[in-house]
Amino acid sequence: MPQAKITPNGAVAFALMLIGATMATGKHGLSIVAVLGIAFATLEVRAGTVTALKRSLVLVLPLAAFMLLVWVVIVGRAPADIAAGSVGSRDTALLYVALICTRLFLVVFLIQLIVACFANSTPLRFIGALRVPMTVKRLLMFTLSLVETFRHAIDRAYTALIACGLISRRRSVRNFVNGWVLVQTVWLTAITIVLGRLRDKWPIEDTLGLLDHALRPTARSLSCRDLVWLPIAVVATIAAVAAR
Amino acid sequence: MYRRELITGPNFSGRSRALRTLLREPDFALRSFFVGPYAEAALSGLSSTLSDEIAIYRDEDATASRPVFWPVDFAALADRKPQTLSGGEQILLALHCFSQSKYRAIAIDTALEQLDGKNRALALDYLGGSREPEFNVALIDNRIDALPSWSRREQRAEGSAYAGDLSALTGELVPHRAGAIVIHNLHFGYRRGRTIFQGANATLEPGVAHRLQGPNGAGKTTLLKILVGVLSPASGRILLNGVRYEPARSGNRAIALAAQNPDHQWCGATLREDISRRRSALAGRAAAPLPSDERIVSLSRALGFPSLDLHLYELPLAARKRLSWLWPFSGALPWIMLDEPTIGQDRETRLKLADAIRRLCSLGYGIIVVTHDDDFAAEISHRTLAIEAMQIRTS
Amino acid sequence: MLTTPRLIAIALCAALNFSIGSIVYLIKLPIYLDSIGTILCAVLLYPDRRAAFICAWISGALSLLLSGLLINPFVPWFELTDVAIALFSAFVIATGAETFRARPIRPVAFTTTILLFGISLGVIAALVSAPIVVYLFGGVTGSGSAFVVAFFLKTGQQLLSAAILSGLTAEPIDKTLQVLVAALLFRATPNDFIVMLRTSYDLAAGKDNT
Numbered sequence: 069m070p071q072a073k074i075t076p077n078g079a080v081a082f083a084l085m086l087i088g089a090t091m092a093t094g095k096h097g098l099s100i101v102a103v104l105g106i107a108f109a110t111l112e113v114r115a116g117t118v119t120a121l122k123r124s125l126v127l128v129l130p131l132a133a134f135m136l137l138v139w140v141v142i143v144g145r146a147p148a149d150i151a152a153g154s155v156g157s158r159d160t161a162l163l164y165v166a167l168i169c170t171r172l173f174l175v176v177f178l179i180q181l182i183v184a185c186f187a188n189s190t191p192l193r194f195i196g197a198l199r200v201p202m203t204v205k206r207l208l209m210f211t212l213s214l215v216e217t218f219r220h221a222i223d224r225a226y227t228a229l230i231a232c233g234l235i236s237r238r239r240s241v242r243n244f245v246n247g248w249v250l251v252q253t254v255w256l257t258a259i260t261i262v263l264g265r266l267r268d269k270w271p272i273e274d275t276l277g278l279l280d281h282a283l284r285p286t287a288r289s290l291s292c293r294d295l296v297w298l299p300i301a302v303v304a305t306i307a308a309v310a311a312r
Numbered sequence: 313m314y315r316r317e318l319i320t321g322p323n324f325s326g327r328s329r330a331l332r333t334l335l336r337e338p339d340f341a342l343r344s345f346f347v348g349p350y351a352e353a354a355l356s357g358l359s360s361t362l363s364d365e366i367a368i369y370r371d372e373d374a375t376a377s378r379p380v381f382w383p384v385d386f387a388a389l390a391d392r393k394p395q396t397l398s399g400g401e402q403i404l405l406a407l408h409c410f411s412q413s414k415y416r417a418i419a420i421d422t423a424l425e426q427l428d429g430k431n432r433a434l435a436l437d438y439l440g441g442s443r444e445p446e447f448n449v450a451l452i453d454n455r456i457d458a459l460p461s462w463s464r465r466e467q468r469a470e471g472s473a474y475a476g477d478l479s480a481l482t483g484e485l486v487p488h489r490a491g492a493i494v495i496h497n498l499h500f501g502y503r504r505g506r507t508i509f510q511g512a513n514a515t516l517e518p519g520v521a522h523r524l525q526g527p528n529g530a531g532k533t534t535l536l537k538i539l540v541g542v543l544s545p546a547s548g549r550i551l552l553n554g555v556r557y558e559p560a561r562s563g564n565r566a567i568a569l570a571a572q573n574p575d576h577q578w579c580g581a582t583l584r585e586d587i588s589r590r591r592s593a594l595a596g597r598a599a600a601p602l603p604s605d606e607r608i609v610s611l612s613r614a615l616g617f618p619s620l621d622l623h624l625y626e627l628p629l630a631a632r633k634r635l636s637w638l639w640p641f642s643g644a645l646p647w648i649m650l651d652e653p654t655i656g657q658d659r660e661t662r663l664k665l666a667d668a669i670r671r672l673c674s675l676g677y678g679i680i681v682v683t684h685d686d687d688f689a690a691e692i693s694h695r696t697l698a699i700e701a702m703q704i705r706t707s
Numbered sequence: 708m709l710t711t712p713r714l715i716a717i718a719l720c721a722a723l724n725f726s727i728g729s730i731v732y733l734i735k736l737p738i739y740l741d742s743i744g745t746i747l748c749a750v751l752l753y754p755d756r757r758a759a760f761i762c763a764w765i766s767g768a769l770s771l772l773l774s775g776l777l778i779n780p781f782v783p784w785f786e787l788t789d790v791a792i793a794l795f796s797a798f799v800i801a802t803g804a805e806t807f808r809a810r811p812i813r814p815v816a817f818t819t820t821i822l823l824f825g826i827s828l829g830v831i832a833a834l835v836s837a838p839i840v841v842y843l844f845g846g847v848t849g850s851g852s853a854f855v856v857a858f859f860l861k862t863g864q865q866l867l868s869a870a871i872l873s874g875l876t877a878e879p880i881d882k883t884l885q886v887l888v889a890a891l892l893f894r895a896t897p898n899d900f901i902v903m904l905r906t907s908y909d910l911a912a913g914k915d916n917t
Binding site: 091127128131134135138139142143146147150151164168172175176179183203206207210211213214215217218219222248251252254255256258259260262263266267270276 | 709711712714715717718719721722723725726727743765769773775776778779780781784841843844845853854856857860861865866888891892895896897899900903
Binding site: 228 | 332335343344345346348352353356357358359360361363364367368369393394395396415419537540541542544560561563564565567569571573575576577578579580581589590593594597624625639
């Protein structure tokens with residue numbers, strides 16, 4: 069990874085600080101976070117910002133619609149009004165939902181910006197670059213791989229249970245009754261795969277030794293770009309929290 | 313001088329144990345690359361992309377100077393998840409990773425049996441066919457008794473916990489007239505523009521074995537999934553006995569499937585649980601009476617398993633593969649699909665399985681077999697359904 | 708303490724937590740089960756309670772992180788609930804390991820244990836989650852329990868009490884189901900894997916596959 073670019077360590081630290089600021093501040097502080105997020109998107113992520121924005125909207129818009137339904141349509145007043153025992157109004161409820169959703173959107177957007185920033189990297193390279201204990205790196209790699217193993221196992225178990233008529237592609241009572249069988253089958257498939265690796269492949273090859281070698285960091289923890297962004301993030305966090 | 317060792321013998325004679333003993337010999341290798349049976353045992357299990365899988369094994373210092381094994385353009389598939397490749401492609405990826413690694417030895421436990429003819433020949437050639445390999449090789453393969461210039465270690469059967477009588481598999485079956493399956497103008501594609509079938513047609517008659525053929529990744533498993541209702545075709549018709557057959561909508565009531573990897577077909581932790589769930593799923597919906605408890609016990613014994621309460625996932629893999637034939641051979645459903653049934657099975661078992669398939673055909677059952685094993689296919693009189701260029705060609 | 712098999716168990720249980728959502732979607736169940744892996748991890752590592760807690764907690768935290776990144780941005784903030792579930796699972800639920808695995812199953816003991824543990828866990832989860840729901844998200848997260856909160860608010864309850872009541876309505880049922888599923892999965896898990904987790908497993912030993 070070229071040293072001029074922001075590193076995974078810098079990016080994660082940057083995002084964590086701003087996420088913390090987002091959760092701790094009020095509406096004035098959120099605008100500081102938003103401005104810094106946009107600056108980061110423009111200078112570091114560039115074209116990838118569009119993808120990050122789309123994904124963030126896909127995640128947050130349904131939640132926003134849901135919260136509108138509950139607070140504005142059903143309840144009709146904001147929590148502060150409820151606590152004060154006042155009548156309140158749908159307008160205050162709407163403002164309240166807007167604040168929560170903005171906060172949520174910023175958190176999601178910051179995370180998606182980091183993902184987009186390293187879209188051309190692989191999980192191995194990204195995790196390898198992080199300055200965390202090797203056990204943590206191993207665990208992250210195991211988890212990402214096993215999530216894929218589970219997805220694969222779900223697909224296989226789904227095929228098996230449809231083939232023997234226990235579940236169907238459409239919604240049905242049969243699916244509800246046999247849902248447990250799908251879970252059991254997926255678990256046993258995954259365990260069997262993992263057992264095979266633990267018993268055979270990994271000890272014979274010392275595959276985990278190879279993994280540790282591949283995960284060792286090969287560059288410095290922080291680059292020059294990190295040393296620009298991180299102090300800005302610190303200042304912005306302090307300013308955002310102070311502005312609440 | 314590099315070693316090439318072939319370990320032969322019948323099932324349950326201790327070949328895998330002998331392989332591991334060999335790998336611990338000091339002059340074989342300090343560490344060996346291992347490709348176990350089935351795709352899941354071929355890859356590291358530590359990566360979520362192809363490029364990471366290769367990166368984990370790649371020898372950056374290129375200390376082991378040997379040619380790279382490159383039967384598939386893996387660079388074009390760099391962002392794919394390894395688990396989404398077909399079984400054969402995963403085996404090829406494993407060999408590719410080995411060829412780029414530092415390992416001075418490789419051990420393969422029946423994995424090559426999953427490859428189609430062309431890729432299998434390429435793999436065997438790489439491992440020590442036409443040129444002297446610069447690494448040690450230890451191989452178990454049920455379809456190979458001997459190889460020129462390879463040492464042979466023969467394991468002998470010393471009584472087996474799984475000895476059965478495969479010739480009793482079809483003994484109690486009665487004639488069953490399955491309906492013909494007619495596939496008309498089938499269109500199917502996965503998302504992201506990967507078309508598998510475009511206007512494919514085929515007729516499958518009962519009483520005849522049909523061999524489904526095609527290279528790794530051609531669409532054989534896709535067709536099986538369409539026929540049991542996991543996938544729904546984009547358009548086209550499938551008829552069963554002259555009546556429209558839509559298993560994706562109505563559920564599968566016609567085809568008993570034995571999956572390539574037996575662990576991909578269980579619906580219980582024990583055989584008793586598995587069979588009981590299958591029977592209850594079909595209760596009241598099957599065209600013929602379901603197999604009785606006695607029939608199931610008898611079949612289980614024929615396959616070498618006296619108890620229905622053994623934990624399926626604690627059995628050896630070759631044993632699980634045999635047990636995967638139990639439901640298809642029980643006669644519960646008129647059509648039987650066997651996906652690579654001979655993987656991990658010794659010659660005697662393969663011959664008896666061929667015999668059982670011939671008997672099922674004579675009783676009027678419908679049989680579809682997916683197999684790369686030409687010798688096994690030659691034992692059964694069959695029609696070939698070749699999947700190529702998004703069509704199904706019958707011969 | 709964190710041997711390779713245990714790291715694998717943590718990752719497996721985190722993946723199980725995360726993936727159950729996919730299963731629920733495939734078979735169109737109306738509930739969301741998100742801590743089965745956490746509970747199962749603790750039971751697998753019994754009787755080493757400390758290891759059980761730490762491994763269960765890490766698996767829960769990992770799955771919250773993954774879910775937050777990919778599915779629901781609310782969930783990572785419920786880390787405190789994850790700690791509470793891991794603690795209760797390691798020090799209470801795991802004691803039922805022998806009952807869960809008894810063959811043949813003892814129906815009365817099994818059912819009683821599940822109900823007792825599930826309801827207790829549900830109450831704890833509701834009490835721990837309610838302040839998070841109220842103070843971080845004003846009482847409404849992305850789950851269906853928000854309607855229950857809204858109902859209680861309409862009846863004149865304050866926010867915190869509405870969140871607690873909503874939790875007490877839904878959580879015992881959800882957590883009882885999760886304890887049941889975890890117990891059944893533990894029951895079905897091959898013995899080889901459990902032995903690996905509970906002992907210092909020798910990776911060099913093998914088993915004949917053919």
